[in-house]
Amino acid sequence: MLRGLAIFGIFIVNIPFLAGPLPEAIQASMLTHDDPPTLAIHVIVKWLFEYKFMGLFATLFGAGMALQWMRHVPSGRQAWRMVVLIILGLGHATLLWYGDILFEYGIVGLVMIGLLWLRPRTMLLLGAGGVGLQVLMITLLGILGMLAEPPPEDDHAASTEQSVVHEYPANSETTGESSNETDEPTSRWERYGEAMSASQRDIFHPGWIEAERIAYTEGPMGLTVFMRSITFLAAFVILNVLGGFIFRIAGLFLLGAALMKLGFFNREHIAWHRRIMLFVLPAGILLEGVAVGIILATADGAFGGLVGEALHAIASVVLLIGYIGTGCWIVHADALRPLRRALAAVGRMALTNYLLQSLVASLIFYWWGLGLFGRIEPAGQIA
Numbered sequence: 001m002l003r004g005l006a007i008f009g010i011f012i013v014n015i016p017f018l019a020g021p022l023p024e025a026i027q028a029s030m031l032t033h034d035d036p037p038t039l040a041i042h043v044i045v046k047w048l049f050e051y052k053f054m055g056l057f058a059t060l061f062g063a064g065m066a067l068q069w070m071r072h073v074p075s076g077r078q079a080w081r082m083v084v085l086i087i088l089g090l091g092h093a094t095l096l097w098y099g100d101i102l103f104e105y106g107i108v109g110l111v112m113i114g115l116l117w118l119r120p121r122t123m124l125l126l127g128a129g130g131v132g133l134q135v136l137m138i139t140l141l142g143i144l145g146m147l148a149e150p151p152p153e154d155d156h157a158a159s160t161e162q163s164v165v166h167e168y169p170a171n172s173e174t175t176g177e178s179s180n181e182t183d184e185p186t187s188r189w190e191r192y193g194e195a196m197s198a199s200q201r202d203i204f205h206p207g208w209i210e211a212e213r214i215a216y217t218e219g220p221m222g223l224t225v226f227m228r229s230i231t232f233l234a235a236f237v238i239l240n241v242l243g244g245f246i247f248r249i250a251g252l253f254l255l256g257a258a259l260m261k262l263g264f265f266n267r268e269h270i271a272w273h274r275r276i277m278l279f280v281l282p283a284g285i286l287l288e289g290v291a292v293g294i295i296l297a298t299a300d301g302a303f304g305g306l307v308g309e310a311l312h313a314i315a316s317v318v319l320l321i322g323y324i325g326t327g328c329w330i331v332h333a334d335a336l337r338p339l340r341r342a343l344a345a346v347g348r349m350a351l352t353n354y355l356l357q358s359l360v361a362s363l364i365f366y367w368w369g370l371g372l373f374g375r376i377e378p379a380g381q382i383a
Contacts (some may be wrong), residue, residue, distance in 0.1 A: 001340050002327045003060055003347030009053025011357050012045060015381045017099050018361040020374045021209045022231060028378065031296050041378045047292045048285075051316035054101065056323055057350075058249050061105060062112065062256030063265070069116040070261070082109040088355075094225050096358035098232040102351075104240060108250045116257060123258035130251025135313045137244030142306040188218050192227075216366050216373045224366070248313070252320075259324075270332045276325025284319025291315050 016025035029046060033039045068078060082105075089103030115123070192214045199207030215227035240246040259265065264272070294308030330336055346353050363369035365376075 001331055001344045001347055002056060002324065003350045004343030004345065004353075005323075005327060005347075006053045006057040006060065007346050007350055007353050007357075008343070009049050010057060010354070012049045012382065013053065014097075014099055014357070015361065016378065018097055018358065019365050019372075019376050019381045021212045023204045023209065024374075026203070031292070038378050041382065043292055043296070046295070046312070047288050048319075051313065052320050052323060055248075055252050055316060055320040057101075058105070058252035059256035059259070059320065059324065061109070062253030063260040064256075065109065065112055065253070066116055066257035066260040069257075075113050078113050079110060082106045082113070085109065088351075092355060092358060093232040094229050096355070096362055098228045098235060100232065102354075103236075104246055104249055108246060108253055111250065112253050112257070115254065120258040120261045123254040123261070127251040127254035127258065130247040130249075130254065131313070131317055132251075134244035134248035134251070135310050137242065137247070138313065139306055139310050141238075141243050142309065146303070146306075188214055188220065189223060192223055213374060217371050219367045221368075252317075265328055267332045270329060273325045273329035273332065276322060277329050280318060281322030281326055284315060284322040287315035288312065288319050 016028050027033065028042045029050065031039065031042055031046060033042060065078065069075075084106075085102045086106035089100045089106055092102060093100035115126075118126070192211050195207045195210040195214065197207070199205040199211065202208065212227065215224050263269065291308050291312035294311065295305055298305040298308060331340065365371070365373040367373075
């Protein structure tokens with residue numbers, strides 16, 4: 001059931017990255033949109049979904065690895081599963097969506113196999129260290145980004161570029177209609193090259209958005225795969241390596257493994273599940289609310305925004321534990337049975353459903369389907 005819930009929450013967070021240009025999705029997470037209804041959607045997603053459901057999925061993945069270890073599944077078999085995940089992840093990232101998580105899971109999982117013998121307490125300490133390291137690295141990365149900001153005389157130009165980014169979805173429909181669908185692939189490659197060259201590798205530049213539009217709404221497949229591959233590579237280096245996200249995944253793997261070895265998910269701990277639902281869940285919601293409030297108040301990129309993001313990374317773990325405890329209580333108290341069964345059905349085929357999210361979204365948003373990339377507002381994406 002928890003896996004099915006995680007799959008649902010992951011889709012809510014991922015849909016902006018599937019439905020439109022990368023800078024638009026990043027700005028949604030930064031809570032910088034001027035339209036109040038749209039901003040409200042972004043706030044709710046960041047407050048209740050972002051980090052939490054990816055974290056839930058990672059925690060359950062670690063719990064599953066520990067369960068296999070407890071059942072004496074050979075480490076060689078687990079290693080082969082991780083290798084298969086790495087291969088699937090690379091295929092998913094290049095052929096369907098650049099935001100793949102399976103590749104990172106496979107890499108971290110190979111390391112985790114050698115740690116499954118550790119005591120639960122040691123796992124919890126290492127897990128907390130992994131999350132803490134990620135918080136430190138994203139803070140340092142944010143400080144470096146602030147130091148690299150353009151001088152004041154460039155502020156007007158920067159704000160002009162930002163406004164172009166915000167206006168793109170409204171203009172993309174017109175652009176798509178006016179484009180010549182009979183263009184030869186070579187001419188599309190040329191226009192793509194010109195757009196990427198103009199962007200100077202700045203993802204917030206209008207040229208980058210135009211390059212995405214050509215790749216995802218016009219094709220051909222070689223161009224689409226190329227654009228998706230360089231985005232995946234850049235995201236992996238910036239987010240996972242420099243931003244320390246891969247350490248967060250490792251930390252949550254260890255958290256899940258420790259909980260499984262402690263028997264936390266068992267019915268005998270229903271009293272603990274109830275306490276977590278009554279106390280940890282509200283605390284997580286409150287802490288995340290404070291973090292989101294700080295980010296909103298410092299949306300201009302001030303240092304307070306880094307404080308908000310750091311608190312968000314920590315508070316999300318508290319809320320994640322609240323979600324886990326509440327889910328366990330719902331199951332063992334035999335509550336919400338129809339919803340439980342529906343989520344459990346999804347969770348039993350978690351890998352298939354995760355990949356199907358990208359497949360269905362590609363048929364809706366990319367050129368081989370309905371071609372609605374960049375045309376659907378956030379409310380429509382959620383719907």
